[in-house]
Amino acid sequence: MADEFPDIQVFNQTSLSIPLEQPFYQAVAKQLSDEEKCSFNFVEVVYVDEEKIVQINSEHLNRDYITDIITFRYDDTNHNHDIEGTMFCCGPRIVEQAQEFNESNKREFLRIYIHGLLHLAGYEDQSEKEKEQMSQKEEFYLNLAEKQYG
Known part of the structure; x- marks a missing residue:
């Protein structure tokens, strides 16, 4: 199992x-699973617009605002093997953030994807300490991916 690439399905419902690119998603997920000692079985990455992310946020989390990503894990969360889940990513919000942070779209899309994988692997970002830990991990995986895959 350790040598297999996870099944990552990407759907773009935006313009x-x-x-x-698809191989990039799989390679980054494999890299993160190797480092974090977890395994992803099946992950959907769904890019949606602002209206859809607000709808998902409202229906599932009782929050009425735009966010960059909402992650749902479907498997038994008592272990970190065969992780399954869906990430809903707000494409337009990610583009806005790239401009705000003076980053390339590619780097910001990658950062949000890594953020979602970290959530699936069990990391949270509710407290300041958790946010700091996630930010450090995001930077680590961003730099690793950029070194290896450009």
Whole structure:
């Protein structure tokens, strides 16, 4: 299992061009699973618009605002093997954030994807300490991915 690439399915329901290619999603997920000692079985990455992310946020989390990503884990969360889940990513919000942070769209889309994988692997970002830990991990995996895959 350790040598297999996870099944990552990407769906773009927006008019945006997503700057990451399919093999990249699998390679980054494999890298993260190797480092974090977890395994992803099946992950959907669904890019949606602002209206849809607000609808999902409202229906599932009772929050009425735009966010960059909402992650749902479907498997038994008592272990970190055969992780299954869906990430709903707000493409237009990610593009806005890239501009706000003076980052390329590719880097910001990658950061949000890594953020979702970290959530699936069990990391939270509710407290300041958790947010700091996630930010450090995001930077680590961003730099690793950029070194290896450009």
